[in-house]
Amino acid sequence: MLQIRCPYCHELRSEEEFAYGGEAHVRRPPHPPALTDREWGDYLHFRHNSRGAHREMWRHAAGCGRYFNVLRDTVSYAVLKVYPMGDEP
Amino acid sequence: MPANGQPRRLAAGGRIDRSKPLNFSFDGRAMQGFAGDTLASALLANGVDLVGRSFKHGRPRGLIGQGAEEPNAIVTLGEGAASVPNLRATQVELYEGLAAHSGAKRSLKTLAGACAGLMPAGFYYKTFMRPKRLWMFWERLLRRAAGLGAPPAGPDPDLYDKFNQHCDVLVVGGGPTGLVAALQAAGAGARVILADEQPEFGGSLLASTVEMNGAAAAQWVAETVAELRTFPAVQLLLRSTAFGYHDHNFVTILERRTDHLGLVAQPLAQGAASTVPAAPRQRLHRVRAKQTVLATGALERPLVFANNDVPGVMLASALSAYVNRYAVAPGERLLLCTTNDNGYRTALDWRRIGREVTAVVDSRPQPDGALAQQARAAGIEVIAGHGVIAAVGGKRVRGALVAPLRIAAGGPSDKKSAKEAQEPNGAAHWPVAGVELAGPPRRLDCDLIASSGGWSPTIHLSVQAGGKPVWSDAAAAFLPGEPRQQTRSAGAAAGAFGLRECLLQGAQAGAAAARLAGFGDGQVSLALPDCDAPAEAPQQALFLVPHTKPVSQAPPQFVDMQLDVTAADLELAAREGYQSVEHVKRYTALGFGTDQGKLSNVNGVAILAAALGRSIADTGVTMFRPAYTPVSFGAIAGRDVGGLFDPERHTPMHSWHEAREAVWEDVGRWKRPRHYPQPGEAMQDAVDRECLAVRRGVGLMDASTLGKIDIQGPDAALFLNRVYAGRFLQLGVGRCRYGLMLKEDGTIFDDGVTVRLGESRYLLHTTTGNAEAVFAWLERWRQTEWPELKVYLTSVTDHWATAAVAGPQAREVLRQVCADIDLSAQAFPFMSARQGQVAGRPARVFRISFSGELCFEVNVPAQHGQFLWDALLEAGEAFEIRPYGTEAMHVLRAEKGFIIVGQDTDGTQTPDDMGLGWAVRPSPKPQDASEAPAFGFIGDRSLSLADHQRPDRPQLVGLKTLAAEAVLPEGAQIVNEPGRPPVDMQGHVTSSYFSAALNRSIALAMLRNGRRRMGEIVHCPLADGRTLAAQVVSPVFYDPKGERQHV
């Protein structure tokens, strides 16, 4: 069970309070109708499966309710960085 | 001693209390032991050799170990609800009245007779593939025999607690290493938890004759524990097994509080009827530690030889523990076989109590370490360069076959030699492969064989913490790998098998852990005790002792006693092409028992490596997973049982429903009335009556559970227009609109009606079960993709109580209690909303309908819910208003062809599949590159994906069975022609009811290309063999023009 510091609440809390939000920095294409089926399919279904540092979203579901980004090592599960939505790691 | 009926009890010594005799029974036989005994030591004291029968072959089995490693003596305590299965007799403390049962009658041998002899490696796979009949035969037997105990019958009468704990340094293991580590860390000022699975601290010292600071080791243990107790920030946990090491230094510890006192804790004194235990039986400590020290010790490894499972074959260290700690001598004449110096201690212990040592059989050619010299000086014969190749005996050892061994020089490959050269401490050692017999065997008489094949560090927690084990040829063991968490192993757990080295490592680990947690400078400040442990000569790596016959023909050489896996099974697996140790584990069941192969893992890997011609390092070891030893479900559940298992949500009108004896339906966490049966009424009768009330008169439903999200802000309309597939920019104030919420892949996620309450304020309704998911989904888009939108979302589901007044008389009823809203069809049309007073309370009234009838959904602040409900019932009395539940609601909506997301859809349907294309606006056309692209709605791009346009996609249709009274089961498959399988599946039934209004059954179904198949006859084969024929019809069965809701 992970421990995550919510960048808004500034508290180190247990994973039970958070909900996983999938890979971070996946930008929705600005104009989907202009994409081919294949290009749109890439956005829909393809994600990085990083070994090591991985950027992902979490939501402080049982806390402030806000989404934020986590840089996490997928091998050791160590949380390397926590940063607000809109920031870069 | 025979006076107390304990023929094998020594007259003196041990850590037992001879003044406190305890009565117990084993498989119905009454016996006596002493306080301080384990069930295992008491059984040995009473001369019990046979503690169980083997799983596959029904062979008699005796005690091998003395702790968590014991594979054979698996017992169940007690009977009925309070019984506890899967306990190791070696870890059960004796108490007065203890009643234990072995699994002796549950082996396959007893069940399947001689067939059990025909169960080689891969038996499960081979048998279960084909023919099918045989599989069913074995399945019946295996199900009866599976596991080594039976689950308790009935609810657990005991109480369990959970503790959430935090500390700076958690030390697992209270032997010499752990005690020193804890003391060093505590001295630095750290908050320390020290946990040990035994009833007292000391670990291996409890069974040792070693002296520390010139006195018995027990005295040093007592002094150290006393010193630890002087630190207020040190928590000492006894009878506490750290069984799981989870992410971010989260360790789960099971503390057994009352197990050693009896089966169920005494009920609270007051009131004889009370069955609530006075104290929790066990506690689950959920510890978050900044740093941990794993001082979990090591388990001795048995040597593998023929018939090594005959009762009377034990681990050398276990025998020493029984002699020294429990004052039991489980035999007369000992033959000790060893690969190392430490094993000699057991021969010396045996000699010290005046018993005969037939010989020490040492596989090394020239053992001359200090302990070997002591043994020779004591007159013990040492047979060097030999091994025990077989035990002789049936229900008890009568002798052993001993033969000279030739150890081939060099390894199987140059690669391996290169690895050996890199061994850090350069200790001399022998290769694993290349052991053969150098001469004929001879027989020696004995009634006890103790074996020591070296030590396997208890690396289970280290592996769970992410450390990949590293094979060391020098230690002849897997050592803890590089840790991935804030942890370190020390002492025997790290491959240090000498007491001095253990103490030093413990102190260093304690200091290092404390420093990293923010305490002290990381230097050892303790004065470590002197100890008389002599230096030990190098050991030899030996696992399987060869027999005169090849492995496949030799008598069974057991590797995993609990699951009867032999060396021949492992060789067979290798011959059949298995290479990965994980695959071999699953093929042979090696290490799959409740003991997780504590004694068998390394031997199994070594034998497999030899069979594959590889090194052990290249073969690797299987994963260790929690739990280290079995944990009762009760401890994991704690107090989260019964009413505390999961919270229930009640509407403001709940107690009224309860008083009306509503039958409940669980929807998410909500309790909703399913129907309100009258005395003597069957469910169908009640549902028919409730449906007809709505269709012909007026009904009242508690709709408070519907998810409600208040949406405000200048960009609220824009936001809604993006998350819904419909047109929401044009929705006027006071108007309602049905919306479909899609996922990005174009499938339906949720649906509901949104009301525009004001210029920049909306109320969005979600389905009851999806409210939280929808809220999180909307927040995700608002926060991550569109932070520029000025819009705010608030979940208001339980702020409001909602009563739906539905039926032709609904307007008349509402008129009785609402004067300030013009309820006429012209002033208050379908799909609009008004605010006013209902029953004198502030209310929002929505003209929306899920039944297809004239309907007003009246919302008042939750605290007025019951008042409103009562007022509406009173107002409706003259109109024979009837409450109706979710089942009637389902029938009514199905009659209208209204879908329920999650029942008629399963996350793969597009709006068009459900005939809801009308609720989707066209997506924006590709634009000129110079124009700023407009955002369509979530999922719009996916609707034109090729697969979503496929002509044979299942579509929502209605089905009318040809026999009008036959109700199709929901989930029934649809085929074109009745007949024998295989047949093409055309779709399935999603909703099915008997409709009182239509006096026939109706069903909704997903049918391939369904909308173009109106009028066709399809067939639904049922589980009972019958097939029901049905006609494909429109999903709207009732009032197809939708006139009734508009009146």
Ligand SMILES: [Zn+2]
């Ligand atoms: Zn937060």
